[in-house]
Amino acid sequence: MDESSVLIGGKAGDGITEAGMIIARLFNKLGYCLYQYLDYPSLIRGGHNFAIIRAAEKKVGAHRDEVDYLLALNQDAIDLHKWRLKENSIVIYDSDEVKSPSMEGIGLPFKTFAEEAKAPKIARNVGLIGAFAGAAGIEEEVVEEVLRKEVPKSVDENLEVARRGRQGIEGREGMKVERRSYPCCPVVTGNELLALGLLRGGLDAYVAYPMTPSSGILHFLAKVADEFSIKVVHPENEIAVILMAQGFAYAGKKVALGTSGGGFCLMAEGMSLAGMAEMPLVVVLSQRPGPSTGVPTYTAQSDLHFAMNAGQGEFPHLVVAPGDAEQAFCWSATIVGLAWKYQIPGILLSDKTLSETAYSFNIEEARDVPDIKPVIWDGGGEYERYAPGDDGISPLAFPPRPGAVVKANSYSHLASGITTEDPREIETVQDKLLRKEEGLRREVERLASVRTYGDGGSSTALLCWGSNKGVSAELGEELGLRVVQPVVLNPFPANRFREALRGVDRTVSVETNSTGQLARLIRYHGFEADDSILKYDGRPFSVDDLESRLKEVAI
Numbered sequence: 001m002d003e004s005s006v007l008i009g010g011k012a013g014d015g016i017t018e019a020g021m022i023i024a025r026l027f028n029k030l031g032y033c034l035y036q037y038l039d040y041p042s043l044i045r046g047g048h049n050f051a052i053i054r055a056a057e058k059k060v061g062a063h064r065d066e067v068d069y070l071l072a073l074n075q076d077a078i079d080l081h082k083w084r085l086k087e088n089s090i091v092i093y094d095s096d097e098v099k100s101p102s103m104e105g106i107g108l109p110f111k112t113f114a115e116e117a118k119a120p121k122i123a124r125n126v127g128l129i130g131a132f133a134g135a136a137g138i139e140e141e142v143v144e145e146v147l148r149k150e151v152p153k154s155v156d157e158n159l160e161v162a163r164r165g166r167q168g169i170e171g172r173e174g175m176k177v178e179r180r181s182y183p184c185c186p187v188v189t190g191n192e193l194l195a196l197g198l199l200r201g202g203l204d205a206y207v208a209y210p211m212t213p214s215s216g217i218l219h220f221l222a223k224v225a226d227e228f229s230i231k232v233v234h235p236e237n238e239i240a241v242i243l244m245a246q247g248f249a250y251a252g253k254k255v256a257l258g259t260s261g262g263g264f265c266l267m268a269e270g271m272s273l274a275g276m277a278e279m280p281l282v283v284v285l286s287q288r289p290g291p292s293t294g295v296p297t298y299t300a301q302s303d304l305h306f307a308m309n310a311g312q313g314e315f316p317h318l319v320v321a322p323g324d325a326e327q328a329f330c331w332s333a334t335i336v337g338l339a340w341k342y343q344i345p346g347i348l349l350s351d352k353t354l355s356e357t358a359y360s361f362n363i364e365e366a367r368d369v370p371d372i373k374p375v376i377w378d379g380g381g382e383y384e385r386y387a388p389g390d391d392g393i394s395p396l397a398f399p400p401r402p403g404a405v406v407k408a409n410s411y412s413h414l415a416s417g418i419t420t421e422d423p424r425e426i427e428t429v430q431d432k433l434l435r436k437e438e439g440l441r442r443e444v445e446r447l448a449s450v451r452t453y454g455d456g457g458s459s460t461a462l463l464c465w466g467s468n469k470g471v472s473a474e475l476g477e478e479l480g481l482r483v484v485q486p487v488v489l490n491p492f493p494a495n496r497f498r499e500a501l502r503g504v505d506r507t508v509s510v511e512t513n514s515t516g517q518l519a520r521l522i523r524y525h526g527f528e529a530d531d532s533i534l535k536y537d538g539r540p541f542s543v544d545d546l547e548s549r550l551k552e553v554a555i
Contacts, residue, residue, distance in 0.1 A: 009050035009077030020051025027055035031180035061470015119157035130162030191216030197332030204253035214286035242270030252398030275315030298538030299352035323469025325359035337372025392435030449488035
């Protein structure tokens with residue numbers, strides 16, 4: 001088989017996330033490229049959780065609807081996913097929990113196996129993995145190596161449950177997983193890659209109030225804070241987050257903060273403060289459906305225009321939306337450099353799909369991070385925090401720098417930082433901000449701010465942004481379509497976008513929102529999307545889903 005898809009499902013508390021990662025790492029050991037989609041409701045216990053692990057011999061960026069193996073820890077996992085089964089799919093389930101399998105499958109008493117091995121009840125998932133590995137012909141040594149690395153405690157007991165699962169499958173083996181030759185890359189979540197990219201960009205501090213789906217960044221950076229000598233702080237609310245972050249920036253510390261839509265709403269006034277005070281910040285805004293609480297554990301691309309316009313008044317907003325593992329790493333590092341060079345708030349737009357999906361991360365595709373440095377005061381003359389400069393960029397100094405009085409002012413101000421209400425000085429302040437924005441626009445045009453995939457000679461182009469890059473690029477390759485992905489969305493790289501569309505007669509925008517926010521953005525810059533394919537049920541496009549929708553618009 002060139003690729004395999006495995007679904008494991010159960011309820012919250014059954015360890016579905018961990019089980020999915022273990023299965024992904026089994027495939028990783030066998031030379032496959034991985035993509036793992038995770039689906040769960042906003043519940044600590046109960047409900048229905050599942051993970052789909054897709055393993056292929058080439059890079060993939062989305063899951064498929066059909067699966068080769070359905071691994072069920074409860075009845076819901078059977079009932080809700082039997083539509084995904086192909087003629088030769090294999091079903092393995094916990095017969096202690098599933099009483100009405102409703103199709104031919106292999107039932108084994110995984111709950112009993114865990115009890116007999118004196119393992120925690122959650123070890124049922126490991127028993128199911130052992131049975132899957134046996135059915136798929138994955139060597140027992142590979143399973144043991146992965147489990148010893150991934151299971152934090154009761155390792156021997158878990159291994160015993162896995163062995164019992166494997167023994168129970170003997171004589172009923174199914175489709176074999178053959179070894180492949182994709183480079184052995186680490187399997188990493190998008191949030192972890194965003195965090196690693198921030199560290200690559202020189203991060204000194206991270207401030208966040210936990211909010212799904214950005215919380216994984218906070219958890220990861222808290223674990224490695226000592227190793228990387230960074231400060232990680234969890235304040236009492238999102239208003240405190242953005243104000244504390246600006247305190248770090250004022251002191252010369254490269255800082256990032258993380259949130260989702262509801263938390264970012266509370267940060268809007270702080271964004272204006274950063275705009276006027278010219279305070280460099282990086283905000284990781286991981287989107288989920290709204291308005292309000294919406295559906296907090298699912299995905300959307302509905303905050304683009306909010307991010308571009310957050311805060312009152314007119315000041316530069318840098319908005320970047322990476323679309324895969326390598327872009328997440330590169331652009332989270334790059335946005336730190338840009339925010340500090342231009343002394344502006346930069347917003348890195350992610351979403352639940354990008355943030356919580358696990359990918360095979362190939363570092364060789366992610367080494368091209370530009371070296372962008374801030375302008376630092378040379379110590380000559382009297383220091384002026386807001387010295388105008390031809391490009392609007394003021395040299396930075398940080399307290400307690402000898403000879404420098406460093407002011408930060410939310411009020412309109414003179415070059416020294418002293419408050420002013422003089423009409424000409426007010427214009428001077430605004431002109432300075434606009435010069436910075438124009439310089440940023442030129443720099444963005446020089447970067448890889450628009451990417452193309454698929455058939456570069458096709459006259460039909462799919463337009464995508466953020467996490468839809470993966471599914472669009474795969475289908476572009478398969479169907480002979482050009483795919484154009486603007487990575488920087490504000491300031492919009494119009495020249496690069498125009499070049500990417502040269503020779504295109506028809507464009508189709510692919511988005512996970514209900515209003516076509518990318519289509520609206522490009523229209524403002526003089527481009528037009530001829531059709532839009534929109535999905536707004538909180539779930540990402542699967543390969544099959546998008547292919548079907550493309551047929552509806554006659555592609």
